[in-house]
Amino acid sequence: xxxxxxxxxxxxxxxxxxxxxxxxxxxxxxxxxxxxxxxxxxxxxxxxxxxxxxxxxxxxxxxxxxxxxxxxxxxxxxxxxxxxxx
Numbered sequence: 001x002x003x004x005x006x007x008x009x010x011x012x013x014x015x016x017x018x019x020x021x022x023x024x025x026x027x028x029x030x031x032x033x034x035x036x037x038x039x040x041x042x043x044x045x046x047x048x049x050x051x052x053x054x055x056x057x058x059x060x061x062x063x064x065x066x067x068x069x070x071x072x073x074x075x076x077x078x079x080x081x082x083x084x085x086x
C-alpha cells in the first residue's frame with residue numbers, strides 16, 4: 001500500500017473509502033466532512049493541484065485552508081503524477 005495518496009494507483013472510490021474510514025475524518029462535523037469531500041475531489045480532478053493551495057516554504061508543502069480551523073496539507077509529486085496527503 002502507498003503512503004499518503006497514490007491517486008494514479010488507486011481507483012477513486014477506493015481512495016474515498018480510505019478517507020471516509022479515517023479517524024480524523026470521522027471526527028469532523030458533517031458540514032466540514034462535505035467540504036473536505038468537495039475539496040479532495042477538486043484536487044484530484046485538477047491538472048495542477050499546486051495552484052489550489054498556498055505553498056508553505058518552511059515546511060515545503062501546500063495547504064488548502066478550510067475556514068479558520070482546518071486545512072488539508074499535501075505535496076504534489078510531478079514525476080509520479082500523485083498527490084501525497086500529509
